[in-house]
Amino acid sequence: MQVTKREFLVATAALALASGMRSAQAATAINYWHHFASQSEMAGLMKIIELFGKSHPGIGVTQESIPNSEYMAKVSSAVVAGGRPDTGMVVAERFADLTAMGALVDISERVKGWKGKANFPENRWTGMSQDGAIYAVPAYAFVDWMYYRKDYFEEAGLAGPPKTFDEFLIACRKLTNPAKGRYAFGMRGGAGAFKYVIDVMEAFGSPIVKDGQAAIDKAAAVEAITFYSNLFVKEKVVPPSAPNDSYRQIMEGFRTGQTAMVWHHTGSLIEISAALKAGEQFSTAPMPAGPKAHIARVAYAGNGIMKDDHVDAAWDWISFWGEKDAAIALLEATGYFPASTAALDDERIKSNPIYQAASQTLDFGRLPNRFVGAAGWSESVVNPSFQSVLTGQLTPEQAVDRMIEGLEAALR
Amino acid sequence: MANLSIKDIQKSYGALKVLHGIDVELEDGGFLVLLGPSGCGKSTLLNIIAGLDEPSTGEISIADRSVTALPPKDRNIAMVFQSYALYPTMTVERNIGFGLEMRGVPEQQRKAEVRKAAEMLQIDHLLQRLPANLSGGQRQRVAMGRAIVRNPDLFLFDEPLSNLDAKLRVEMRTEIKRLHERLGTTIVYVTHDQIEAMTLATKVAVMKGGYVQQLADPRTIYERPANMFVAGFIGSPAMNFIRGKLVVEAGRSRFESEGVRVPVPVSGAAPGTRNCVLGVRPEEMKVTTADNAPIKGVIDVVEPTGPDTMVTVRVGDHSVVARAEPRFQGRRGDPVAFDVDPLSINLFDAETEERIVMGSVHQDA
Amino acid sequence: MKSVLHRGPLAKLGDLSETRYWVYLLLFPSLILLLLVVAYPTLYGFVISVREMRLTRPGLNGWVGTKHYVAMLSDRVFWISLKNTAIWVTAAIALEVAMGFVAAVALNRNVPGTKLFGVLILLPYFLPNVVAGHMWALLLDPRLGVINDILVKVRILSSYKAWFADPATAMAATIVVEAWHGFPFFALLFLAGLKGIPEDLYKAAAVDGAGPIRQFRLITVPMLRTVITAAVILRVISLVNSPDLLLVLTGGGPGNATQVLSLYAFQTAYREFNFGYAGALAVVMFVILMVFATLYIRLTRVSKD
Incomplete structure (x- = not known):
């Protein structure tokens, strides 16, 4: 069969377009960098991904676990050399450095229109804000x-x-x-x-x-x-x-x-x-x-958007962490304290005497x-x-x- | 007196026996060559003489003193190696004098003796160089100098010439012979080169498979080899072997094969026929035109080499080489006949391959 | 026909192949590759070192000339790191060479089983630095460490020792771990070198009356000189450049007792995000290594052989 170069190029382009459209219809794939490592942390994360998959069938999340000590090295390399993830975990101590190097996308507008915002008192947002702009949605607290x-x-x-x-x-x-x-x-x-x-x-x-x-x-x-x-x-x-x-x-x-x-x-x-x-x-x-x-x-940790290629899907993912289902799933697996007041009211926290010290600390504790x-x-x-x-x-x-x-x- | 006596030396590595009871006596000033193909045990024997290897049983004596239990340095020997084994970091001078240095000879005396040895070997201008900056021949001389300067009872040479090119090898061979004649030291020399053995030795031990096949002076080894292995190993081109029968009848004996009928001088043999192999050296085959020539064949190849012309001849089923005169005329396919001196031939038993001793006539021919 | 061929582009290429420029043309692709892979990153490192490049302060970025180098002169941690690097590399390599030599000599015999040991002895080298580090951190652990347990049982220690917590022992402990990890490298190279030494030399020395120590000094060491030099240079370069073992074991502490240049540069870049200063530290390491390698090769006179 003889195919001219022109025909070949046209055919290739058509194929590429078709496959691109198909994947766009099937699912938006986003990736997520975090520094969860232990068995319980991974179990919690998997549970959240599973729940997210059920409520958002159009979005696929690929998680990537990075050792905590190398997390900043990896993120800063990605900022300098390219290869940022769509979303990433943000802990309070690192928030200032991450925003300073421009690793996070401003999500203030989206937060304003988010129904879950009511579950997070002002102090939850302080740790995730810089100069009045919000860069991450809180998920849990240490x-x-x-x-x-x-x-x-x-x-x-x-x-x-x-x-x-x-x-x-x-x-x-x-x-x-x-x-x-x-x-x-x-x-x-x-x-x-x-x-x-x-x-x-x-x-x-x-x-x-x-x-x-x-x-x-x-x-x-x-x-x-x-x-x-x-x-x-x-x-x-x-x-x-x-x-x-x-x-x-x-x-x-x-x-x-x-x-x-x-x-x-x-x-x-x-x-x-x-x-x-x-x-x-x-x-x-x-x-x-x-x-x-x-x-x-009281160090709130959350998730931010690092790249705006699939910003809608990325927002769905990071805001999902702030919802009660996700917070409880994480609490069950890891014991990590929820940031959301809706989740804090859960019986598992209220009735457990071990958690009383933490609840007391929430009243006077400071942000890092x-x-x-x-x-x-x-x-x-x-x-x-x-x-x-x-x-x-x-x-x-x-x-x-x-x-x-x-x-x-x-x-x- | 620095004679060497090797008595019933055996050596095994685990189940592998590499030397089967070697006995050699060498007189003071003698030059013993251990000759054989690789793996015959000659180097092992040399190492045992040097004390670098221990025999399983047996005894070594140098100058009538048993040295079997002594380390190499206490045997008063010197050794020259195939690779020369010069110490790479030392100058030629220190290399040569190192044995003396180890014995604690004072520096002044050492220097004098090193210079003397170096002059003898014509390397006195190289004394301050490092081995890396010497040619192969120069290194060889340094290695010899290192041996000479110690004035040992016994020199041991381990294939000293095999790393040299052909021309240098001949030169150094002569040099070694001259040295031996001048110093008169007893020497044991290992080689697989039969020419070195023939030219240098006063006594040759041909070895194979851990046995001494024959121990004799070079001339005897050449003319009266003890068996077909020795006969074939010594001489180039090699001795011709022709399989056939020894026929004894009416007090006369002859060797018979297709195209061959050689009278054999035998005294006192019983009449009968036995299978044997005729061994005849190429130079003993003389071209003749006589009708009753003992060997007749057809020319296969003619190779002039200058001083001689090598003629390969088909005799019956055998291919035989003759060393003919330089101007030999003849072409492939021509018939050719040879005369043979009956006294120069050897007969070997077809089974044992040992030489058949044929009465008094052949003794000390 | 013939004249057409001569005018064609292929024919011109043919003509070019007869000239001496052809060589350069053939080398061109690999030259490009080399420039991209080697020259560009190296030069970029130099460029970074004369610029301010702090990821967390993008506003400050720009040309600063020798600022970082001047700052280094009065940087206490830099000088400590420099000194520690020298100690760490020298001591670790001295130990590794010694252990490598012993291992190589032990393996260089025709005794059955040495082949198996030859493989076993390489195992530490197969372990990644990080894995080896964590393993040794556990072995030397002040609470659970097996080594402490053994030392107490044989009464060398009276109680468990926190090796990495005491500045007097932290460096020594990390050096031992490094030596354990790195000596197979030397053992392997020395073994290859030993196999290349002619047996005759030892025989000659035995006949001359030189004992094992003299044989070692006069034959083994000089014959291995090239191997030793090459191995030491390679090892120095890799030790100076790799912070991972120290990162795992001590993180440079306690205090700055085990801080070395590579770790300092790594931490400056990825903890403080100060790539400019880290770049300058890397350039200094580069220069030190170049000077070292040149002097060392000169001193050992390897290139003369």
């Missing part, structure tokens, strides 16, 4: 709290969990018994340590950033670092591995009974419940209050600090400076000087 070993507390004759830093220190001294290999507090000194360092600094009355300027109050900050690092250096109520202990290690320490208290958020409840009996061996309590402020974070460069400063300056205090290479004064210096550089 509420800071404290896990403690109820049985250890009873053994030590402690009436209840500490409500202030002073009580916390007293409890620490009573709960520590190195001969038994038992320490009171699983301090996070490795990756992610900065979070509690900053929280303690604020609890001692030092702000971090005000109006885009470094605002650390040196005296208060030094007092805070001294108090917090002394738990390890002087009081020795913290395991000796603390300077390298990150999420995995502090959780292990608590689950294996090495530590009696650990600070984290609602996200790890399922994991701890699997190892220890809730209400008997362990319980939860609000974070203890500092001398100047009671700090606990958000300023451009927060992540870089926290991890590259706060972490090593604090670790150096723990290992005796820096005094609290020197560490605070470095933090101030680094913060000023990061904000310049």
Whole structure:
């Protein structure tokens, strides 16, 4: 059969058009980047995709799991080099950096016309907004709290969990018994340590950033670092591995009974419940209050649109996460606290005493600090400076000087 | 006195036996060549003499002293290797003197002796070079210098010439012979090259399959090979073999095959017929026009080489090579006849392939 | 007919093939490829390093000249990283060379079973850095680590040690892990090199009266010099450039005790989104590696052979 070049080209073009039209009719395919990794998180995500598929048969979602530590590297590479996903997960701490690099699409108009908006009070949106424009729909929240070993507390004759830093220190001294290999507090000194360092600094009355300027109050900050690092250096109520202990290690320490208290958020409840009996061996309590402020974070996490190729389908997907069905599905699988008030009223939360600490924290909890460069400063300056205090290479004064210096550089 | 005595040396690697009881005696100043194809065990035997390998049983004595239990360095030997084995980081001077250095000879004396050896080998201008910057022949000389300078009881050469090109090989062969005559040191030399064996040796041990096939002076090896293997291994072109019968009747013996009828001088053999193989060297086949010539055939190929002309002849079923005079005239298909000196031939048993000793007439011919 | 052929374009190509320009024409496609794959990214790295490029501050982007390099001079973390890189690379490679040598010598025998061991010994090298890192993080874990358990049982330690939490041991611990991971690379290359050394040299040395130590120094080492040089250069380059093991084990901490240049550049780019400064760090690493490789090859005089 003889086919001329012209005929061949026409035929190819027709075929391409036809196939393009067919796929447009069948389903819009969008992809979704997230950093869910554990079995329970993936189960929750799969359930949400399944529910979404039922209510939106015309849209197919392809999920892509990216390790949390590489999430920003991957997103920033996609911003620089291309290859953005349609949608992506946005956690509060990263919101400022993501909007600054232009990774998110402004969705204010769509939010205004969305019927689900009523379920989200104003503070839910604050963490997802920049200069009055909304960039993501909140889906769930991580509420800071404290896990403690109820049985250890009873053994030590402690009436209840500490409500202030002073009580916390007293409890620490009573709960520590190195001969038994038992320490009171699983301090996070490795990756992610900065979070509690900053929280303690604020609890001692030092702000971090005000109006885009470094605002650390040196005296208060030094007092805070001294108090917090002394738990390890002087009081020795913290395991000796603390300077390298990150999420995995502090959780292990608590689950294996090495530590009696650990600070984290609602996200790890399922994991701890699997190892220890809730209400008997362990319980939860609000974070203890500092001398100047009671700090606990409520970090809303949501989803944003990163590319406007299939913006309608993308909007359907990210707003679906804000609906009650999706929030409950995630709660069942992971225990992640819903952002939507409609879901918060669910019996599973109201009737469970373990969740009371979180519900209380919602009343006073703060959003995480958000300023451009927060992540870089926290991890590259706060972490090593604090670790150096723990290992005796820096005094609290020197560490605070470095933090101030680094913060000023990061904000310049 | 630096004679070498090898007594019942056996060597096995697991189930594999590579040497089956080797016995060799070599007099002081003798030149023993271990000759054989690869895998015959000659290198293993040399390594055992050097002490680089241990025998399974048996004993080695050098200069009437048993050295079987001694490490190589205490046997007072020197060795030259096929690959020369020069130390790549050392100058020629240090390479040659290294054995002395290891023995703790003072530097001044060492330098003097190295220079003497180097002058003997005409490499004294190369002393400061590294082996990488030498030609093959120069490296060979350095390797020899390294052996000479130690003034050993025994020199061991492991195929020292096989990495050289043909011309250099002849030169170095002569050099080794000259060296041997000048120094008079006892030498054991391993090679698979029969010319080296013939030219250098005072005694040749032809080896195959872990056995010494024949131990004798080169002339005996050439003229009276102990068996067909030795006969075929030595000489180029190789000895011609013709299968046939030895017929003894009425006190006279002759060898018979198609186109061949050679009288054999035998004394005291019983009458009868037996199968055997006639061995005759190409140069012993003389072209003749006589009617009653013992070997008759038809010319197959004529190859002039200059000093000789090689004539390949079909004799019955056999192909036979004769070394004819340079101006031999003859063409393919021409009939040709040869005369043979009965004293120059060898007869081998067809079964055992051993040489048949034919009475007093042949002894020490 | 003939004259037509001579005028045709193919004939001209034929004429060109007779000239010396033909070579360049044939090399052209690979040259383009090389430029795209090698030259462009390298040059782009240099260009980034003289520009401000902060993803989170797009407004600042632009030409800044040597600003990043000047900033580096007074950057405390840079100098610590530089020092740590030198320690980390030198110590890890010294250990790897030593272990690789021992392994290669042990495997270079005709003993049955060495083939199997040859494969087994390569296993660490097959593990990706990240996997090896997580595995060792567990082995050395201050609570569950098997190694701590063993050391306590044989009474070398009195209690479990948090190796990565103490600046005095963090670097050493990561070096040991790296050495474990990297030594098969040397073992493999050394083994190949050892197989290439003529047996005769050792025999000659034995006859001359040189013992095993002298044989090693005078024969083995010089004969492996080219292999050693090449292997060390390759390894230095890969060690200087790969932050993954340290990222997994310590993240550069505690303090900056295990911070190295590659990790610092990685964190600057992907944590602070400061690609300009990260680019400058990468350029400095590039220059250091070039200078190192040149000097090292000169010193070992490999190219002369």
